[in-house]
Amino acid sequence: MAALLRFALTQRVFVLIAAAVLMFVGWRAWNEIPIDAFPDISPTQVKIVIKAPGMTTTEVEAQITRPIELELLGIPRQEMLRSTTKYAITSITLDFEQGTDIYWARQQVNERLSNVWAQLPSFISGGVAPMSTPLSEMFMFTVDNPSLTLQQRRDLLDWTIRPVLRAVPGVAELNSLGGYVKTFEITPDVSTLMQLGLSQDDLVSAINDAHQNVGLGRMNRGVDTLIVRTQGRFETLDDIKALAVPTPDGRSIRLSEVATVSIGSLTRYGAVTKNGEEAVQGLVIALKGSNTAQVVADVKTRLADLQPSLPEGTTINVFYDRAELIDTAVGTITEALIEAVVLVIVLLALFLGNVRAALTVSLILPLAALSTFILMHTFDLTANLMSLGGLVIAIGMLVDASVVVVENVATHQQRKAPLPFLHVIFRASKEVTAPVVAGTIIVVVVFSPLFTLSGLEGKLFAPVALTIVFAMVSALILSLTVTPVIASWLMAGTEAPMPKYMVWLQQVFLTSVRRVLATPGPAIAVALVALVAGGYLFVVIGKSFMPTMDEGDIIVQFEKSPGINLDASVAIDTQAEKHLLATVPEVLQVVARTGSDELGLDPMGLNETDVFLQLKPRDEWRQGSKAELIDDIRAALAGYTGLNQNFTQPIQMRVSEMLTGTSGDVSIKVFGDDVETLAGLTSDIQRLVTKVQGSSDVQAAMIEGGQYLNIKPKPAVAAQLGVSVRSLADQLIVQLEGREIGQISQGETFIPLRLSASAVQNQPLRLGSIEDVRHWPVLLPNQRVLPLSDVADIALQEGPLLIEREQSRRFAVVTSNVTGRDVVGFVNELQSQIQQQITLPNGYWIDFGGEFENQQRAMGNLLLVVPVALLLIFVILFTTFRSVWLSLLILANIPFALVGGIASLYVSGAYLSVPASVGFIALLGVAVLNGVVMVSFLEQLRLRIADLTERVEQGAVRRLRPVLMTATTAMFGLFPLAFATGPGAEIQQPLAIVVIGGLVTSTLTTLYLLPVFYRLLEKRRG
């Protein structure tokens, strides 16, 4: 270390040039670092989505979900296998161990899936979902144009906008929702078929036979060659209408005379409404690991380029733009950063009484920050709330090293010894090198166990720890190289005497220290009382996992009666939307999506709606806080009975779903086999939960009680009349789901050609009741017609609507949010209630999950991690002081320091959450650092002052200024974070609160308690 110092002071120009280079490279790194709001907190996850149109839930589970799950269970390194099976769709998610390579994981899944694909029903579609995370939905817009129909707008989105946006680097997929997907549809008329003696298959054969262009080959014509083909492919609706269908009597008839040929649409599994009208929505999904800010910027550029070529009157109405959140969040942090820097400089100037000295110290801030960026870039860290927050936290601690150095330089300077200034600097710096290095290493060590955190908290706080480590290490090196160099120029010849008030303070302190050393009893007593009080508070304080970030946007989730159809669902949504717009002026626009999206990434049921509320800028609100606004919205929607409502936010909703498969603070999962039993248990539990204090938005997923109309051919009749399941299915499916028989390509678009009946509005026959189904005319092979009830048994059957599985076991879940109290307390009460009042049958068990699960795990991890950190610190202390007792002495001061942290947490009303715990860890480091600085100086004085008491007194007094400086710079450096209000600050706030409170007691401990105990210890050794 001394060598480094010497090198720096001898090669000052070199050091300056190196600093300049550092600044340049750092600036470059900052520009290249990917920026997002959050670090990538998604686990390595691979999702499979399979669509099986028309298949019931139990069939999908039996024929698709289970075989696939069975095949996937063999993949190594997996952590969790979950699936959700609904009508016509199943979604299977496989989570892998932390650190598993996503590409490898996808490949494994793909292999297994192709192994099992042949066993699955032939008409299914889907596969492995795009490589995205649940947080990848970063840009959402509706396509508006008053002069285009919903179908035309959807076409525009699918065929014009989507190909362009999919090509943007970093975009995994563009999901389309809403509107109608255009089809050409053919609706045969049964009685006409009967008249002509035709069957539906005859039509299909005729169509398929004609809809082909066949290349025949090449013909030699003289010396040339000519390519020959037959043409028959339909290109327009008229082509289809004009198709000649051969009839049994040897003649033919046009298709349009046997069937209605028209433009229809695919069966809708979902819809989008905007401000009370149906709309079409596009959703950009980013690739996992991409630079969100960059991708959003590119998407916007492409859209702007595309705009002129879109039909007139088209607007791309963006209602969610992750970049806004990023900017706000990053802006909040940056603001905090700048404020912190300013505060620190002011403080330094005050304490040192010397602006130039203050400047010398503060110059380390930008340099350390830039150096941190370089390291972040090298280690592929993204810039986000957490990592930048780590930087802000580090600000106060960054300066410690150079404060100590500069302060000592100033002190030495004051002595006005006729020594070369460079030597003075060297001396002063060398004197404090050991404690500074030890201190930095201690802080690094203190944060490194954070890297062992797993799960969500690991992903969130590892960047914090990493940036702090980078910042501290950079600061250390810089304060031992650049700071002395800068001091040599800036501080030369400016021996500022210690400011008068500082001198006065030192006097006051000396007196008090003397008194305390003389009668340590009261002080120790006070300390012990405080310790006990702190311990009590620690037990009593509420515990939670993570404070929720204010993302700015609000999502209200509606769940309506399970059997509702899409049109009815949308009708209710539009009412609620219009009402919201009319009564809550803070809402800028409302975009709601009901049901499933095209890709099936979020297969909500027809009764489930996510209502996205885009809000006006905060300064246009009437309310003061977000919580008040949410209350107003709740009030506005209070009259909307008959549906379940849940308030959440975009990222929060996805994170919840991603982590636990459900959204809600607490989820109670009941595992078992029989759906009916599960349903009964969940309804009982739901009632229980509602009664527990603090529960809100309690919901039990509706799994059971679905009814299906089951149609089964009567065996004797079927055999006699030549009716098969296939033939019945073929005829009836036309009326419901429809059946694809080909594709028409027009230019760049593909239009499905289907047998279906979506567009025939005024057909006299329609299926709208069970009676209709009973009377439905079935065309038999003998060209006669019988009602379906003559040919098949038609009956209602019960079956589940939704089957959820985890690790290949069925479960049902009750979710609840928690308001007004801490989650852990809530769960404890709930657990005991369930224990007392619910008896589980054999083979059934309950698991608690949700945010609560995370909190347990996080706390468990931290409790393991902290003792390890303490051990490491002990080792470092021992290496520095070579004395077990001194090391223990310093460690013993930690609890007193922590008391302040828990007190300030309690007073501020916050809970003990993961960020708060990280704050305690930081506090640990700071307390130890202060202790080290104090003790090392006391040890140094050992050679100069013989009398123990005097040594302790003098040492304490001499260290007053640096201790106060480091403490206050750290504290004030955190004030901006503690009081910041923008989105993103909520996560870091508890950390700041803890550290600030803890610094108060830590400083008192260092200045008073430590000398007392040191003296006691030395006396005993004496």
Place this chain on the structure above:
Amino acid sequence: MDKPALLVLTVPLDMKDDIVDVLLADQTLSGFTLRDVEGHSREHQHYDLIEQVQGHQHMVQVDILVDIDELPPLMERLRGIQKAQSLRYWVLPVLEQGRL
């Protein structure tokens, strides 16, 4: 220098910087020499663990060439250094001194 004498001062390692500072600041001295030595003294038992094991301590010896008349004031100044323990010293006569 009429009567050169060599003041040899044995100083614990930790005090090296302080002594050096004082000597540097003393304009009357023409210079000094430093030397790393290992030594043992029964009077000062503040050994760290290594020294306990080895049996001797790291120390620094300072050679200061000074006129015998200038010696007492120098000794006064050196006494004034804040220290917890005494510093061993001896003074040697110098037969000759100069520059080549």
Place this chain on the structure above:
Amino acid sequence: MLNRLLGPLLVGMLLLHPHDVFSQTPTDVPLSALSSYTLTYVPAEAVAVKRLPATVGHITYRPGDAFEVTLPFAIQQFSPETLDGQWVEKGQTLAYLDGREVHHFFDEAASAESLFLLTKRHYERNRKDIADQVIKLPEWLAIAQAYEQAKLAYEHTRHAREWLSETDNGVALVADHSGYVEWLAGASMSTAGQPLLRIIPGQALRLEVAVSASQVPLITAFSLPDKQCVDPLTGIRPAQRDEQYWRTLWVDLASDCSLRPGQTVRVEPIASFSGWRVPGSALMTLDDQQWIAVLNNQTLELIPVDVRATDAQGVLIETTTPLGGRQVLNQSLSVVQGYLMGMGGE
């Protein structure tokens, strides 16, 4: 694969568990609970008929209802003047016939006639004599026999003769009745005595339609959706012919029908129905039962209904509660459903 069969109709929904709150009849809903929603009502429309899915029928006649023409001679040349299915009036020329036997027939007819007249005169003259016992029985017998034989032969030709007429263009076959012509396509004219054509009198033309045996008891009338007859066809008689799953019915055609024999038409069976029509959005399912919500002062009264059919205008329902003049909720019904299921309470 049975359940691949059809898209499930999610018609109903139970609230999770048998011993749940709503296994008894749902209660009425106060309007105040739905104050935030837009509620609109329509009156229930009384409906007396229900249409079943269309099928196909034939315009034809019952066996025996048409006049069949048979000529006792072979025809060598035949030139039809009327088309199959055409309406002809009595006396209209149907065709021209030629051939050796055709002309021979006229001679035959003439001689039969003269023979008849002769024997008749003889018979008449001798009738007095046998009464006076001037002649003996055997002689009388011979005279009577001759007379009867001649009469029969004459009658025999007269039937056919009535259908023929000698014209300047040849021997014409003329219609002895009015009606639709049905040429018997398989007629072999080179053989005497084969049925040549039938004349179907107007009122003999009927609709023949086969319907499922299970539906027969329901049907009260038929309508032709393609509007060949405006009035529904109500005179329905079953046919003798029975097959296992079908019954054939004969339906009288209404007077305004413009139909021809041999036509196949689409027919819609009409069932009698005593119920109401409400919009699709007025119907909900709860507890395995369909309901509508009817306005009753400040509450919505829930009325159980049975759904019978759906058409382009709405849903046909039957219920024991009279709905005349009542207002039926047709907007926001699904939240009533959710409300009754207990959704939205916290």
